[in-house]
Amino acid sequence: MEFSISNKAKKVMILTAIVGIVLAAIGMFYHAKGGHLFQRIMANLLLDGFFFFAIGLGALFFLALAYATEAGWYVYIKRVLEGMTGYIPVGGAILLVIFLVFIFTDGAHVYLWMDPEVVKEDPIIQGKAAYLNKVFFMIRTVIYLAVFYLFYRGFRKRSLQEDIEGGTALHFKNFKKGATFLVFFAVFSSMFSWDWIMSIDVHWFSTLFGWYVFAGVWCSSMVVLMMLLLYLRGKGLMPKLNDSHIHDVGKWIFATSFLWSYLFFSQLMLYWYANIPEEVIYYFDRIEDFKLLFFGMFLINFALPMVLLMSREAKRHAGILTFVGLIILVGHWADVFMMIAPAGIGAHASITALEVGLFLFFGSLFAFVVLTSLTKAPLVPLKHPMLDESIHHEI
Numbered sequence: 145m146e147f148s149i150s151n152k153a154k155k156v157m158i159l160t161a162i163v164g165i166v167l168a169a170i171g172m173f174y175h176a177k178g179g180h181l182f183q184r185i186m187a188n189l190l191l192d193g194f195f196f197f198a199i200g201l202g203a204l205f206f207l208a209l210a211y212a213t214e215a216g217w218y219v220y221i222k223r224v225l226e227g228m229t230g231y232i233p234v235g236g237a238i239l240l241v242i243f244l245v246f247i248f249t250d251g252a253h254v255y256l257w258m259d260p261e262v263v264k265e266d267p268i269i270q271g272k273a274a275y276l277n278k279v280f281f282m283i284r285t286v287i288y289l290a291v292f293y294l295f296y297r298g299f300r301k302r303s304l305q306e307d308i309e310g311g312t313a314l315h316f317k318n319f320k321k322g323a324t325f326l327v328f329f330a331v332f333s334s335m336f337s338w339d340w341i342m343s344i345d346v347h348w349f350s351t352l353f354g355w356y357v358f359a360g361v362w363c364s365s366m367v368v369l370m371m372l373l374l375y376l377r378g379k380g381l382m383p384k385l386n387d388s389h390i391h392d393v394g395k396w397i398f399a400t401s402f403l404w405s406y407l408f409f410s411q412l413m414l415y416w417y418a419n420i421p422e423e424v425i426y427y428f429d430r431i432e433d434f435k436l437l438f439f440g441m442f443l444i445n446f447a448l449p450m451v452l453l454m455s456r457e458a459k460r461h462a463g464i465l466t467f468v469g470l471i472i473l474v475g476h477w478a479d480v481f482m483m484i485a486p487a488g489i490g491a492h493a494s495i496t497a498l499e500v501g502l503f504l505f506f507g508s509l510f511a512f513v514v515l516t517s518l519t520k521a522p523l524v525p526l527k528h529p530m531l532d533e534s535i536h537h538e539i
Contacts, residue, residue: 147381147518157508157515164504171498180492186245186252187488188499192506193242194340195364195480197235198357199510202365203228204296205329211299211322217392219534220384223523224372226303228365230517231510232296236289243285243340247278254488257346268347276343288336295325303525310527333358341480345487348426350415356407357483363400363445364476367469369393372514374462381523387460388539394459401449401472404479408442430482433491438482444475477503 175181207225210218218225251258256269257276263269269276298321306314334354342353350356370393376382415423430438448468458464478495485493525531 147376147515147523149515149519153515157512160504160511161508164501164506164508167497167501168505169501171496171501174496175498180253180489182249183253184489184493184498186242186249187254187484187493188502189242190246190254190340190488191477191480191484191499192502193235193239194484195477196231196506196510197239198361199365199368200229200231200235200514201292202361203369204232204292204299204325205333205362206365206369207299208295208322208325208329211318212326214319214530216530216533217389217537219528219530220382220524220537221369221373221389221393221534222303222525222528223518223521224369224376226300226521227372227514227518228368229296229300231513232292234509234513236293239340240285240289243282247282254344254484255346257343272346276346281339284335284339288332291328291332295321295328304521306528307522307526310529312529315529333361341483344484345426347422350411350426352407352411352414356404356411359400359404359407360445360476360479363397363404364473366393366396366400367473367476370397370465370469371473372518374466376523378462384524384535386537388537389534390462390465391456391459391539392537394453394465397465397469397472398449398453398459401445401453404476405442405446408446429486429491434482434486434493437478437495441475441478441482444471445479448472448475 172181172185175184203225207222207229209215210222210225246252246255246258250260253259256262256266257272258278258281263273274280299318302314302318302321337354337357338349341357342349370390373382373385373390373393377385412427415427418424448471452458452464452468481495481499528534
């Protein structure tokens with residue numbers, strides 16, 4: 145069954161993008177009076193560029209995981225995951241441009257280790273210079289993005305080829321490639337978290353940070369997958385999509401929310417209990433200056449799924465899933481904000497028209513790219529060897 149973007153959906157995305165641009169312009173005008181405008185813009189571009197790219201990357205991870213485990217239940221919804229991965233080339237290009245701007249502006253006061261004047265006066269940063277330097281940073285970034293793109297392209301090409309050829313040869317090739325991708329992702333997901341986000345707090349480090357970022361990425365991707373499935377089912381475009389498929393995705397949202405919460409608490413508890421000044425400063429700054437947002441974000445991302453998604457019925461109820469999903473998505477955007485803004489912008493960071501506007505603009509761009517990707521192939525794979533199992537999936 146083919147999918148096309150309705151005129152109504154196009155108008156909504158265009159209107160959202162325009163509203164986002166207007167709000168961002170108002171925010172820039174407002175912040176221009178107080179200074180730090182360029183720093184704030186760059187921090188926000190990094191925030192939204194990473195957040196939406198990570199959703200597409202999380203879909204690629206889940207797709208590879210399903211290939212590597214030879215899961216059968218997900219096959220009917222596989223093309224929706226592939227549609228989400230369609231943002232990887234666009235999001236990767238945007239991130240690359242953002243990082244090049246950082247390189248040529250000596251970090252824009254966001255990445256202090258890129259500023260030679262700061263490095264000259266800071267022996268701690270000097271001790272990390274072998275790893276944290278502009279050339280090596282860009283080399284690593286290009287490698288991450290190139291590997292993700294190549295795997296995305298390979299999975300997509302073989303998926304479409306399978307619609308024509310059928311059989312099991314391509315299925316087993318995806319099995320091997322999926323397992324290979326998981327090896328790369330296990331390393332790169334931590335490394336790009338250190339490079340792109342943790343290095344903003346250049347004096348601080350955490351061995352749990354990569355896992356913590358990964359958990360938020362995975363949960364956000366599952367929420368977007370759910371939103372897309374409910375949207376397509378509401379349009380009558382996936383008639384064999386049943387409550388069991390929805391239930392399984394709902395369980396992934398529930399599980400990854402708890403994984404994220406566990407890692408949030410583990411990292412916070414260990415550092416806070418140890419109370420070593422150079423380690424606890426990360427949380428001290430966030431709790432002192434952003435207490436409401438910091439703990440509010442945690443409650444949204446932990447308590448809301450626990451209370452509202454515990455039951456079997458809730459994981460099958462479109463209204464509950466939509467309500468919880470949208471709030472969780474905003475909650476994880478706030479989580480990325482809390483990772484970047486306190487150090488990248490400083491104590492004067494806040495969620496204003498600029499932040500909301502850029503979020504709406506990037507969100508509309510993401511939606512347009514993903515929906516456009518869904519129009520380029522049948523919504524359901526035609527000759528996957530496990531398609532029949534997925535269609536009759538019941539739990």
